[in-house]
Amino acid sequence: MKASELFYPTLREVPNEAEIISHQLLLRAGFIRKASAGIYSYLPLANRVLKKIMDIVREEMDNAGAQEIIMPIVQPKELWEKSGRWSVYGDEMFRLKDRHERDFALGPTHEEIVTAIVDADVHSYRDMPVMLYQIQNKYRDEIRPRFGLMRGREFIMKDCYSFDNDYDALDISYKKMYEAYKNIYERMNLKFRVVEADSGAIGGSENHEFMVLADNGESVIVYCDECNYAANIEKAECKYSEDNIIKEEFLDITKVSTPEQKSINEVSNYLNIPTNKLLKTMLYVADGELIAIVLRGDRELNEIKLKNSINCNHLDIADENRVKEEMGFSFGYVGPVGLDIKVYADIEVSMVQNLVCGANEDGFHLINVNMGRDFTPEHIIDIRNAVEGDKCPECSNLLQATRGIEVGHIFKLGTKYSESMNATFLDQNGTNNHMIMGCYGIGVSRSMAAAIEQNYDENGIIWPLPIAPYHVIIVPVNVKKDDQLDVAMSLYEQLKEKGIEVIIDDRDERAGVKFKDADLIGIPMRVTIGPKSLKENKVEFKKRWEKESELIDIYEIVNKITNIIDK
Amino acid sequence: MKASELFYPTLREVPNEAEIISHQLLLRAGFIRKASAGIYSYLPLANRVLKKIMDIVREEMDNAGAQEIIMPIVQPKELWEKSGRWSVYGDEMFRLKDRHERDFALGPTHEEIVTAIVDADVHSYRDMPVMLYQIQNKYRDEIRPRFGLMRGREFIMKDCYSFDNDYDALDISYKKMYEAYKNIYERMNLKFRVVEADSGAIGGSENHEFMVLADNGESVIVYCDECNYAANIEKAECKYSEDNIIKEEFLDITKVSTPEQKSINEVSNYLNIPTNKLLKTMLYVADGELIAIVLRGDRELNEIKLKNSINCNHLDIADENRVKEEMGFSFGYVGPVGLDIKVYADIEVSMVQNLVCGANEDGFHLINVNMGRDFTPEHIIDIRNAVEGDKCPECSNLLQATRGIEVGHIFKLGTKYSESMNATFLDQNGTNNHMIMGCYGIGVSRSMAAAIEQNYDENGIIWPLPIAPYHVIIVPVNVKKDDQLDVAMSLYEQLKEKGIEVIIDDRDERAGVKFKDADLIGIPMRVTIGPKSLKENKVEFKKRWEKESELIDIYEIVNKITNIIDK
Known part of the structure; x- marks a missing residue:
């Protein structure tokens, strides 16, 4: 191709709107142009990169025994009502009406459609497994589309669905996809990690995320160099041994004045006590109920682990003004002692003594607070984010941490959708059973952006050879x-x-x-x-x-x- | 591929909903499944055929110097308002709102987006020509989606757009596309014809349709075996020579009783006068005005030619009940003699004498009616459909007729969109000019269906080798x-x-x-x-x-x- 003919309008200036490197470089290098918030045109160079990614994905899907199809983007409401997700999906789903006032969605995912297709035409265990995939635009009406191709409203995905007659067969399908995904990112020449992840709204049990490593990645990953353990921090379990327990004699609880000292760091400095001897107490509203969370002062709450542990659907931080009005103190001075609501404590809090916490009175903290003596939590659970230096939950080595970008996610769905949509087959004994499903996604346009986040310098993009335009x-x-x-x-x-x-x-x-x-x-x-x-x-x-x-x-x-x- | 693993659910029964062969066979052979009216999933065999068609299209587009891009399906209202088509497009355009109540369309075509892209980044004649294409879903909210992939609401198209600095350069771009299209259908091994066509709502001047020949095709094509003339019947001009003129002496006009004889055939049989000596008179409402149309009794009105000739936007057949009420006679007895509205006569009517027409009185016709003596039309214009046996407008040979399916359409748009969207460039003299555009479409999913309409027998599909799954x-x-x-x-x-x-x-x-x-x-x-x-x-x-x-x-x-x- 002659550069004089190639349509790649490069820009000298970094566009204002672009916050992250891949977004900046994709715009500057003439790969993409914005049509609307979170909606882009891919110009010739981007199209070539996307095609190469798609070719690799297609080859590996085909090798794994999946068959390519094309499903509709515009999907009738009836299917989504059958699965129960028409109402669940909320504002993130683009919805429209046709000229006859019938409702449709722009597919954010295709479990409903593919389940209907397979249910209509697969009747016997003899016709299984079935693995179908497509590469297509997906739609998600993000509140704040940002980061270019990272969090768009219209984006390209490969989605694959497996239908098996039992869980052993699902394991085989899942394993095939797992290997195919590894091959895909190896062939793209990207540094990546496969991590255990939370299954989120899509449901199901076992699942893995494929993370392209990048310093500015939005996900934190912890991993172990000794064994193969790796997990998204959202999911990573914190494990402890005897060594973690600090044993001190309980000292007398004392109220001290801490005027204007609200944050963990302020209190730590003011009292000259290290942050790991402070208690971080936070008030949340969990499914309508006000609760308190306590962690060690140097730890971060993991909301996903909390939601999963206490089986809560909607979790929001409490409204500080209301708390102040009704309970009489600011967030900076809250503590679990004498608090008349449920308290959930992170496991680690049980391993330290003589801690500092808010006195539930503005301007005062308590010192030498001890769980068991001074307050009793409802539950003691693992609700903090893992960090570098934590113990690997599978071996005794220390975990390391890095950042990554989620580019693939594979799930064992089980019967979540086949039950709601009543997709059944006759098994060897002539019994009607629900199909056992898996689903497997790759962000194709996102992978292009992730490749850049991992491979660039001050002069521009450095494409890995296999996906270079x-x-x-x-x-x-x-x-x-x-x-x-x-x-x-x-x-x-x-x-x-x-x-x-x-x-x-x-x-x-x-x-x-x-x-x-x-x-x-x-x-x-x-x-x-x-x-x-x-x-x-x-x-x-x-x-x-x-x-x-x-x-x-x-x-x-x-x-x-x-x-x-x-x- | 092992048939035991291939997902191609065949059906023994012909599905009720399928009226035409390609729709029946695509369903029966397990190529497609319906998700909603006019919206289909393409199963593995269909996907393979589509990919082969797309590969051929891509190669020929690339060879012609077009560059592939991917534009958004979800397009912001603002762009369509700029071109003026947001209001023009009517119910055929799927529209939706995002969570912030902003308006979007599902792209039925991409002139607006592509013009905005090129306008933003092409500033000089030196950067032209630019030819960009994509292969993607298009959306049209048909009132009555039918015929399977022939008239769907979600369908796959290749659309290409050229931007040139003058009309000579447009001619070159157009010619390249014309040749590429010929190559594409030759390579698909389909019998096809390139025909002159009406430009319809998309605007512009010269344009050609690519028609796959098929007995059940919805379009009629006339063509000449001597020269290369071929045209969609919607567009085909009717030409006459001296030979066409029949000269008879005017006889006396006479009213005859024709009880219950309303149709052309009934009157012809009843009076024992051939249909080509009858006048067909029809009442229409053209942009709100009642008008009469007269043709020879054996001819069909061509509404598109009529609309173009009289420069009319909305043409509807008049309401018979209202005519009966206000004018006192039924449609079967209308004639141009003494009619107090504008009469438009087809040219051929001027070449015959002593005709039969309705007497504007139920139960009576007039015989020996002659134009000029008995009625005077507002205009004498070419408004009938061409038929086999007509004279070729370019040579004197007789035209032949056949049926076809429109699978491609290429247009010279000129400045229609660059003017409304103000897309300009600096020419050699430093003057700002509007870009000269062309647009070039191929119905990819429609081509698959058309291939079947041309190639099947009582047992099923007969795929041409180059696009066989x-x-x-x-x-x-x-x-x-x-x-x-x-x-x-x-x-x-x-x-x-x-x-x-x-x-x-x-x-x-x-x-x-x-x-x-x-x-x-x-x-x-x-x-x-x-x-x-x-x-x-x-x-x-x-x-x-x-x-x-x-x-x-x-x-x-x-x-x-x-x-x-x-x-």
């Missing part, structure tokens, strides 16, 4: 010099003949502009044809991911590139 | 016989190794069932391994499009199939 860019320094242009065109034709995807920057621009653009759009290999090296029959070869370039004989460059790509 | 199906007559299964598996592996797409019907079903399914899903070549032929080391080879099968040596069959595919 083009492999090579050839830059004649001055297109008005025939000798440079001739060599460039000759290399261009030779590379194309080998099936290598190549851009020739034939624009009449300064070399600096061309280098900037080449770096910005992230083409993995650059061949520069300039006057000096040309005299020695050499070209400059630069890998985008290395700082230095090298001079290569003109007659060797095609082979060199071919070898790199074949590897 | 699989090339070959291998049928071991009895899978419990090891010798049959072994040969079948060996051929299966050999063919796969050659890159040939093959199904092995390994199901434990009767041979008759397997043959029926193979014919129904339309696989072009079938290899049957049965006990008799196997003794002679032969297999039965049958092409789907031929009646007879032949016996082929086992060691030759792979070569034979490879040769057919390579051709």
Whole structure:
């Protein structure tokens, strides 16, 4: 492709709206353009990257025995009512009416449709397993679409669904998908981790997230280098041994004055007591009931673990003004002692003594507070976020932490949807059973953004070779010099003949502009044809991911590139 | 692919809802399933056909210099207001609101989005031409979705848009697309014709339709075997020579009794006068005004030509009850003589004399009516449908007629959208001009259905090889016989190794069932391994499009199939 013909409008300025690197670079490098909040057009370079990701996904899905189909985006309300999700989905689902006032949704996911299809045509265990997938736009009406392709309202996903006749067979289907997903991210040449995750609203039991590692990823992952344990922090269990228990004699509880000292750090500094000897007390409304949560002062509450532990659907932080009005103190001075509501304590709180907490009176804290003596929680449960240095729940090694971007998620659904939609089959004994389902998603457009979050520098994107829009860019320094242009065109034709995807920057621009653009759009290999090296029959070869370039004989460059790509 | 694993639920019964062949066969052969009126899921076999069509389309688009992009399906109202089409589009456009009550449309087409993209990033004639295309779902909220994939509400289209700096450049872009479209349908191995067509609501000047020929096609095409003229009957001009003029002396106009004789045929039989000597008179309401249309009795009115000729936006047949009430006669007895409204006459009416028409009095007709003497039309214009046997408007040969299905449509739009959306560029002289646009559509899912309408028999689909879901199906007559299964598996592996797409019907079903399914899903070549032929080391080879099968040596069959595919 000639750069003069390729439609890739690059921008010099970082667009204001773009907060994260992938969003900035996708806009600047001419990969995407915004049509509306969270809704984008993918320009030619982005289309090429997406196609490569899709090709890898398709090959691995096909190899795993899944069959590709295309399901509707516009889905009738009736199906969603059958599953019960029409009312559950809330504002996140785009809804519309047709000219006859019938209701439809823009599919945020396809469990309903695919279950209806399989139920209508699969009647016997002999016709199972069935694994069907599609690659298509999905819709989610986010309150605040942001981060470019990371949290859009219209985005491309691969979704796959398996239907098995029993749970052993589901295990096999699940395992096949697990392996396929690993292959996909390995083939995309991305650093990733598979982690245990919370199953969230979609339901089901076992599930794994595929996380592309990136410093600015929105998810925190803890993992163990000794065993294979890795989990999303939302899910990661905190385990303790005897060593974790600090044993001190109970001291006398005392009220101390802490004027204007509200935060954990303020109190810690003011009293000169470390944060891990403080109690963090928070008031929440759980399904309508005011409750208190206590953690060690240096810990973060994990709301998902809390919701799962206390079996709560709606969890919100309490309204401070109302608390102040009704209970007489500010959030900064709340503590579990004498509090007339249910208190849930994190396990760790039971392992430390003589703690500091709010006195439920503005301007005062209590010191030497002890669980059991001074307050009794309703439950002692694991509700804090795991952190680096915690014990691995599967071996005794210390956990490490990193950040990642969720790009894939696989679930064992069981009979959640086959029961609500009454999708059954006849088993070996002639009995009607509900189908056993799994579902398996990959964020295709999100994977493109995640690849950038993991691979960039101050000059632009650094595409991993397998998903780069083009492999090579050839830059004649001055297109008005025939000798440079001739060599460039000759290399261009030779590379194309080998099936290598190549851009020739034939624009009449300064070399600096061309280098900037080449770096910005992230083409993995650059061949520069300039006057000096040309005299020695050499070209400059630069890998985008290395700082230095090298001079290569003109007659060797095609082979060199071919070898790199074949590897 | 093993038939035992392939998800292609075939049906024995013809589904009630399916009126046309392609709809019936797509349902019966397990290619599609309905989700809602005009909204379908495409199952694995359909997906494979669609992908092959898309691959051909992509290759030809890329070769023509178009670049693939992906634009949003959910499009903001603001863009459609800019072009003026938000209000024009009416009920055919699916509309929705997001959670913030902002309005969106589900794209029925993408002129607005693509013009906004190109306008934002293309500023100079130096950056043109730009040709961008996508393959994607389109939406049209049809009043009565019907005919399966022919007239759906959610369907797959390729749409391409060109942006040029002048009309000569548009001619070049248009020509490239014209050739690409011809290549596409040739490569799909479909019989088709390119015809001149009416430009309809999308606007613009020159345009061509690509019609796949099929006996049940909804469009009528007239064409000339001598020159290359071909046109949609909606558009086809009627030309006349001296020979067409019949000259008779005017006879005396006379009122005759024709009780209960209302239709052209009834009057013709009753009076024993041929239909071509009758006048067909029809009352219409054109933009609110009652008008009369007269044609020769054996002709059909062409409403599109009428609307274009008299520059009318809304044309409806008049209400018979109201006419009866206000004017005192039924539709069957209307005639132009003495009628106090505008009369528009088809040109042909001026070439015949002594005609029969209604007397504007129930139960009576007039004979020997002559234009000029007995009535004077407002305009004499070309408003009838062309028919087989008419003169070719470009040469003197006689036209032929056939039926077709519109699968592609290319338009020169000119500045229709660049003006309304103010998309400009700087030309060679530094002047700001509106971009010159073209648009080019292919119905991808419709092409699949059209291919079936052209290629089927009483047993099922007969896929053209280039778009068949699989090339070959291998049928071991009895899978419990090891010798049959072994040969079948060996051929299966050999063919796969050659890159040939093959199904092995390994199901434990009767041979008759397997043959029926193979014919129904339309696989072009079938290899049957049965006990008799196997003794002679032969297999039965049958092409789907031929009646007879032949016996082929086992060691030759792979070569034979490879040769057919390579051709």
